[in-house]
Amino acid sequence: MNRLTTSGAGYDLARFPEDPRDPFRAWDAADEYLLRRLEGTDESEPVDLSGAVVVVGDRWGALSTVLAGHRPVQITDSYLAQRATLANLDRNGVDAHAVRLLSARDTPPDRIDVLLVRVPKSLALLEDQLHRLAPGVHAGTVVIGTGMAKEIHTSTLKLFERIIGPTRTSLAVKKARLVFCTPDPALARTPSPWPYRYDLPEGVGPVSGRTVTNHAGIFCAERLDIGTRFFLGHLPARSGPDRVVDLGCGNGVVGLSAALANPEATVTFIDESYQAVASAEETFRANTGPDAKADFVVGDGPAQLPPASVDLVLNNPPFHSHQATTDATARNMFHGARAALRQGGELWVVGNRHLGYHTQLRRIFGNCITVAGDPKFVVLRAVKR
Numbered sequence: 001m002n003r004l005t006t007s008g009a010g011y012d013l014a015r016f017p018e019d020p021r022d023p024f025r026a027w028d029a030a031d032e033y034l035l036r037r038l039e040g041t042d043e044s045e046p047v048d049l050s051g052a053v054v055v056v057g058d059r060w061g062a063l064s065t066v067l068a069g070h071r072p073v074q075i076t077d078s079y080l081a082q083r084a085t086l087a088n089l090d091r092n093g094v095d096a097h098a099v100r101l102l103s104a105r106d107t108p109p110d111r112i113d114v115l116l117v118r119v120p121k122s123l124a125l126l127e128d129q130l131h132r133l134a135p136g137v138h139a140g141t142v143v144i145g146t147g148m149a150k151e152i153h154t155s156t157l158k159l160f161e162r163i164i165g166p167t168r169t170s171l172a173v174k175k176a177r178l179v180f181c182t183p184d185p186a187l188a189r190t191p192s193p194w195p196y197r198y199d200l201p202e203g204v205g206p207v208s209g210r211t212v213t214n215h216a217g218i219f220c221a222e223r224l225d226i227g228t229r230f231f232l233g234h235l236p237a238r239s240g241p242d243r244v245v246d247l248g249c250g251n252g253v254v255g256l257s258a259a260l261a262n263p264e265a266t267v268t269f270i271d272e273s274y275q276a277v278a279s280a281e282e283t284f285r286a287n288t289g290p291d292a293k294a295d296f297v298v299g300d301g302p303a304q305l306p307p308a309s310v311d312l313v314l315n316n317p318p319f320h321s322h323q324a325t326t327d328a329t330a331r332n333m334f335h336g337a338r339a340a341l342r343q344g345g346e347l348w349v350v351g352n353r354h355l356g357y358h359t360q361l362r363r364i365f366g367n368c369i370t371v372a373g374d375p376k377f378v379v380l381r382a383v384k385r
């Protein structure tokens with residue numbers, strides 16, 4: 001946990017799940033820059049926050065916590081960001097109802113007076129969100145984006161220009177930039193181009209040629225990931241009424257493959273992204289009959305599953321840019337999978353060879369074999385004994 005100090009107050013903030021070994025703070029220079037701009041600077045008046053304030057893409061709830069007194073609506077695609085926000089509000093003695101939490105799948109407010117956008121890593125998610133928010137924006141809406149300079153590209157500004165109105169950026173401060181956008185009510189409203197659907201290639205087992213649905217911002221939304229492709233070629237052949245989990249399901253192609261290969265299985269699709277779980281559900285429904293059994297869960301890994309309830313977990317763990325985050329998420333997923341598996345149940349993992357997941361799996365499960373490998377990827381199997 002770290003303390004964020006604004007001119008008015010101090011806030012104790014942490015990421016979620018809180019991990020004392022996590023070297024990263026729950027906010028960065030882009031959040032600080034935006035908060036300073038809202039308070040007003042030597043060159044600018046404070047922003048009037050008395051109307052409907054919407055905060056989009058707040059990574060760990062820092063912005064929402066500081067702005068809680070203005071009863072903002074927070075919109076995010078991330079379940080972990082929502083949990084971080086609730087934990088940070090609680091940590092600072094703020095009532096959870098001070099911030100209205102909406103997911104990227106929910107209908108945004110129909111009137112927005114101040115729109116604050118933490119520019120997401122995915123341009124596609126920004127595009128989809130701006131399209132969905134635009135009807136609530138009016139000529140007087142104050143629209144300010146924020147991000148680290150390396151996250152804000154010409155393409156980012158063009159999206160604001162095309163969907164909301166004329167856009168300019170601030171000078172960089174501590175490698176962060178603000179985006180100022182003036183709504184143009186005369187701009188024609190166009191629908192979001194998302195979701196995107198594509199057909200899988202041949203040679204990937206039961207899902208060959210199937211159509212997958214991808215909502216904006218999900219992992220590998222425009223083509224099949226090469227690691228996933230390798231996994232699809234080496235999934236276990238099983239039969240009977242298995243309980244299978246597609247852990248970190250993305251568009252659900254791995255779980256769909258398991259369901260098509262074993263129609264008696266019940267597959268639970270889990271992801272922390274609302275857009276991913278919606279994609280997985282649409283992919284599954286479009287490719288299976290009415291008798292196919294599946295659950296769709298937005299959550300933090302397998303944490304919500306009853307212990308010892310699952311026969312098979314299939315997992316392509318997330319690979320973030322911060323190595324420490326990557327390791328922690330994969331490790332948490334492996335621990336959670338072990339708890340959810342019944343005795344004799346199996347966890348199958350695909351990963352980049354260099355990530356060394358076999359070492360972690362051996363530590364957590366006491367065993368791990370390599371089922372398949374190529375120069376880049378390995379498929380690993382660990383059994384709960």
Ligand SMILES: C[S@@+](CC[C@H](N)C(=O)[O-])C[C@H]1O[C@@H](n2cnc3c(N)ncnc32)[C@H](O)[C@@H]1O
Nearest residue numbers: 219228248249250271272273300301316317318
């Ligand atoms: C490498 S992608 C794999 C997606 C899909 N299974 C595939 O192979 O195409 C990892 C997925 O894990 C999800 N994820 C990341 N952290 C998570 C968490 N704590 N709980 C559940 N899912 C998570 C991401 O949103 C992403 O969809």
